[in-house]
Amino acid sequence: MNQTVSLSETLGRGELIGGHRPWPRAVVTPEIWQELAIGLGKRVYTLLGLWGEPENVNLALFQEASGEIGVASLNCPDGGFPSLGHVCPPAQRLERALADLFGLQPLTGPDARPWLDHGRWPIRHPLGAAQTRSGPADPYPFLTAEGESLHQIPVGPVHAGIIEPGHFRFTANGETVVRLEERLGYVHKGIETLLRGATLDSAARLAGRVSGDSSVAYALAFARAVEAACGIAVPERALWLRALLAELERLANHFGDVGAVCNDAAFSLMQAHCAVLRERVLRASATCFGHRLLMDRIAPGGVTTDLPAEGQPLLHKLVVDLRRQFKPLIELYDNTASLQDRTVATGVLNSELARQFGAGGYVGRASGRNFDARRMPGYPPYDRLRFEVPVLSAGDVDARVWIRIHEVGQSLALIEEILDRLPSGPIRADLPPVCGPGEGMALVEGFRGDILVWLRLAADGAVERCHLRDPSWFQWPLLEAVIEGNIVADFPLCNKSFNCSYSGHDL
Numbered sequence: 001m002n003q004t005v006s007l008s009e010t011l012g013r014g015e016l017i018g019g020h021r022p023w024p025r026a027v028v029t030p031e032i033w034q035e036l037a038i039g040l041g042k043r044v045y046t047l048l049g050l051w052g053e054p055e056n057v058n059l060a061l062f063q064e065a066s067g068e069i070g071v072a073s074l075n076c077p078d079g080g081f082p083s084l085g086h087v088c089p090p091a092q093r094l095e096r097a098l099a100d101l102f103g104l105q106p107l108t109g110p111d112a113r114p115w116l117d118h119g120r121w122p123i124r125h126p127l128g129a130a131q132t133r134s135g136p137a138d139p140y141p142f143l144t145a146e147g148e149s150l151h152q153i154p155v156g157p158v159h160a161g162i163i164e165p166g167h168f169r170f171t172a173n174g175e176t177v178v179r180l181e182e183r184l185g186y187v188h189k190g191i192e193t194l195l196r197g198a199t200l201d202s203a204a205r206l207a208g209r210v211s212g213d214s215s216v217a218y219a220l221a222f223a224r225a226v227e228a229a230c231g232i233a234v235p236e237r238a239l240w241l242r243a244l245l246a247e248l249e250r251l252a253n254h255f256g257d258v259g260a261v262c263n264d265a266a267f268s269l270m271q272a273h274c275a276v277l278r279e280r281v282l283r284a285s286a287t288c289f290g291h292r293l294l295m296d297r298i299a300p301g302g303v304t305t306d307l308p309a310e311g312q313p314l315l316h317k318l319v320v321d322l323r324r325q326f327k328p329l330i331e332l333y334d335n336t337a338s339l340q341d342r343t344v345a346t347g348v349l350n351s352e353l354a355r356q357f358g359a360g361g362y363v364g365r366a367s368g369r370n371f372d373a374r375r376m377p378g379y380p381p382y383d384r385l386r387f388e389v390p391v392l393s394a395g396d397v398d399a400r401v402w403i404r405i406h407e408v409g410q411s412l413a414l415i416e417e418i419l420d421r422l423p424s425g426p427i428r429a430d431l432p433p434v435c436g437p438g439e440g441m442a443l444v445e446g447f448r449g450d451i452l453v454w455l456r457l458a459a460d461g462a463v464e465r466c467h468l469r470d471p472s473w474f475q476w477p478l479l480e481a482v483i484e485g486n487i488v489a490d491f492p493l494c495n496k497s498f499n500c501s502y503s504g505h506d507l
Contacts, residue, residue: 007045007063010035011070020439021228025058025071033074033082036061041087046358047474048443049452050084050094051467052102054128057081058467060441060452062358069377071441071454076104083109090357090474101192102128113141116185116506127192145171145179153488157186164502168491175487180480187506195455195466200226200435203463204299207453210468211504212293216242216249217446218468218504219298221453224379225466226300229440229457230432237425238302239380244315244418245294245303246445247411251322252281253447254404254411257499261401262333264492265342273329277322284318287311300435302428312419319412330405343398347482347494350395357478360449360471362403363498367395373445387414395482397497436461448472448501470504 014026028036036059039045048060048069059072074081083106085092095106096115103125105112119137123130150171157165165186171179191210195203207222208215220242227234259274282292288311289297297305333339349359354367364371372389374382390406392399436457444451449471458464479498483491 006066007061007068007070008066010039011072014072017073017439019229019437020071020441021231023069023071023441025073025439025441027056028072028074030074030082033059033072036072037082037084037087040084040091043355046355047084047088047090048358048450049454049467049469050091050098051454051469052098052104052127053465054102057098057104058454059084060454067376069441069443079103080105080107082107085110090477093477094473100124101126103131104128116188118185126190140183142169142183143179143181147173147178149173150178157183166502170488170491172488175489177483177486177488177491180483180491182476182480184476184502185506187503189503189507191507192465192467195463198463200300200431200461200463203466205296207466207468208295208298210507211470211501212295213253214249214446214448214451214470214501214504215293215295216245216298217444217451218453219296220246221442221444221451221468222455222466223298223300224442224444225440225453225455226435226457227440228442229438229455230300230435231438232301232429232431232435234302235426235429236381236423237306238427238429240418240422241303241307241427242298243381243385244307244415244422245289245297247414247418248281248285249294250447251408251411251415252278252285254408255281255326257496258329258333258401258404258408260499261343261397261493261496262339264496265339267336267339270329270333270339273325277325277329280318280322284315287314299428301431302426304428306427307422312422315415315419319415323409323412326408333401333405340398342490342493343401343497344394344396346397346490347486347497348394348396349478349482351393353478353481354395357474359474359478360445361447361475362400362407362449363471363475363478364449365389365391366399366403368393371450373443373450377443379442379444381418385414385417397493400497434459434461437464446471448499448504449475468504468507470501470507472500472502472505475500476505 011024011026014028017025045061048062056073056075062069092111100117153170155168157167167183169181208219210218255274255278259271262270285294286292289305349367351368354364354369370391387410437459439456441454452469455466456464483494
């Protein structure tokens with residue numbers, strides 16, 4: 001694979017699809033598909049997404065060297081496609097989900113087990129050539145581990161706390177974890193089916209509810225994909241308000257996560273204080289924008305709620321108070337020996353795995369992967385804002401906490417700058433009477449990492465197809481890797497330091 005060949009050149013050898021914005025999409029031959037697979041295996045490309053349609057598969061790629069993004073589509077007339085899973089492990093679960101939903105089989109794939117389909121659906125392949133299910137599904141075959149004195153510990157899918165369902169199968173030697181295998185999919189909601197045929201307003205509301213803690217990020221990604229497909233210019237004030245909403249969401253989640261990690265290390269004092277800071281952000285969000293989680297504040301064309309006159313001084317004061325109150329908590333975290341003993345050198349994710357899986361957010365940046373969608377590919381107004389992307393290399397629970405701590409500081413500074421430079425003017429552009437046909441894609445930085453949305457609009461402006469990809473797709477498998485060699489009691493700590501989304505993953 002020639003690493004000097006750009007992604008756009010390779011896609012240009014296929015049949016480019018007109019009206020796909022802002023990055024190219026091309027229908028490629030099986031030979032070009034194999035070339036792209038080799039590039040994935042050699043890390044020339046990073047996997048951004050893999051999703052299906054009834055008769056083809058779509059592969060979104062990022063070429064870091066050139067900064068290019070593109071989509072390759074492969075027709076599957078015989079109901080199968082060459083698997084990427086052998087050379088690109090992060091593609092394996094996406095291939096399994098694609099097979100469950102569309103019935104398109106990854107040929108010679110390394111793992112043919114179902115993923116989202118637990119045998120409870122009345123039909124198989126609901127988004128493809130649907131088939132009535134005949135009889136109960138076979139028991140799920142978990143992977144085995146061999147050796148003396150090994151035992152298994154099944155955990156979930158129902159958990160003791162008020163959290164979403166997921167099953168974790170531990171194989172351990174005494175207290176040391178030899179293998180962890182996850183089974184997810186319990187909160188599959190059929191999002192792609194619900195989006196099909198929806199109006200833009202209805203689809204925007206649903207997109208903002210895929211993963212409730214990332215409502216702003218998902219709504220922003222969906223809106224930007226629609227705006228790309230339709231060529232809509234968003235007013236300047238709306239762009240800056242979107243960034244303000246995104247940073248408020250990032251703040252609330254990072255405060256909550258820092259406290260929760262400390263609580264899982266039996267240091268509940270930090271959780272109590274961090275919960276207060278998170279609550280202050282949520283209350284300020286409700287006061288300024290009418291919703292604690294900022295749902296339905298972003299829509300195609302702009303935002304639906306303006307910042308009131310009293311909101312600017314209120315948020316300025318909030319930033320000052322949060323910065324003052326968070327500083328002693330950082331010192332408390334850093335100077336508590338018993339807490340450091342639990343987080344330092346626990347659950348280490350090495351940089352090679354982080355790059356191979358394209359891990360985003362604090363998971364990737366704590367392991368040396370310097371990627372933030374606000375910078376690359378970038379989107380307004382972040383191209384005019386001053387901020388740093390913190391990157392560490394230790395890759396342990398402690399590093400994932402410190403990335404969050406540093407990002408809190410950056411978000412506080414960004415909120416101040418946005419408030420000081422907030423332009424006046426309208427907050428939403430008028431949409432054309434019929435927004436379509438067209439195809440659009442967007443990549444947006446949520447608090448967990450990059451969220452991808454791809455959609456196709458029909459001639460009447462309704463959503464024809466829409467795929468949403470949560471960063472957790474590439475983070476959940478890495479949790480399996482980092483727990484190996486750690487003790488069972490450290491799993492909650494490692495799990496919370498990742499804080500992957502069940503709902504965003506299961507779709």
